[in-house]
Amino acid sequence: MRRHEENTPGTAVVHAHITDAIKAPDLVRLSPNTVLARFETLKVYAALGAVRTLRERGVIRPGQTLVDSSSGIYALALAMAAHRHGLRCHIVASTTVDATTRVQLEILGATIDQMPPSDDLRLDQERRVERVRELVAGRPDMHWMRQYHDAVHYAGYREFAALVAAALPGRELTVVGSVGTGSSTGGLVLPLRQHGLDARLVGVQPFGSVTFGSERFLDPEAIIAGIGSAIPFANVRHQLYDGLHWIDFRHAMAGSVALLRGHAVFAGLSTGAAHLAAQWEAARRPERTHLVIGADTGHRYAERAFARHREAPDPRTLKPHQITELADLRPPWSAMEWGRRPYSPGRPTGRI
Structure with a gap:
């Protein structure tokens, strides 16, 4: 990792490409x-690992166009990976992709199809997938990266797992992170477990996501891009998760604001939700080290969330509704011991 708890002098590294400089996270003790x-x-990590692996397999070649659907941070990562490897990039962008991300994509050389404004997450995702299918059918030079479904996106996180194992030695680790496509949390925990670590995995979901059965709920303020889904994702391996937290917008905002206020860390809403869940988990299991995955910075949430910081409740006053069945799931925050069980999204939400 680039930073450690003791600021010892080190040797500066000159990177060959910006992706090498930004892919590894900073570790901050909370x-x-x-x-x-x-x-x-x-x-x-996901984009670099996937592109590198696909090139090694001969699936993609220099000059080819990579295409995928994204709500934001994968789009930028894929554009940077394409820039590094001499590839073209086309993004079918969610309605949630902001102007700052879009202009970076354009300058990096990516071409963009952005979906029209919509408050319907399912409609937005279905439109994006349909558009990608149209593009691939008409352009044989395009390779669909399929970040939601191709397990090649797990590959890059092995490097992250090695860094975690070196920086946090010990055998009792709990990883707390947003589920999203499944590859970041799954790609981290799988190699940790394969190397004999006691790695517990706690996933975070928004209400309204089909991934872990909360699709019957609507969170009208939800803008937590990338942590849930209105359609099933094959890269989510439900049997990897030990626990789940479903968290609404206001609680995620409370976690993000508390992170900035208490630790001077400006991070996105998915990080805020994971931070809130990790605080509760850490209080219940103080003997374990809890690693919170902070997927991105808070810049794209500045106006819609951080500007409302005075509305954010004090996390110390919040606690989840603890459930044992999905039928008992309810907003604004529910927690469940998942127990590494399989699950088929879209099935009736009763006892599992």
């Missing part, structure tokens, strides 16, 4: 048993 892995953009 409490005696909680550490934040703070990324500028987490999905650089």
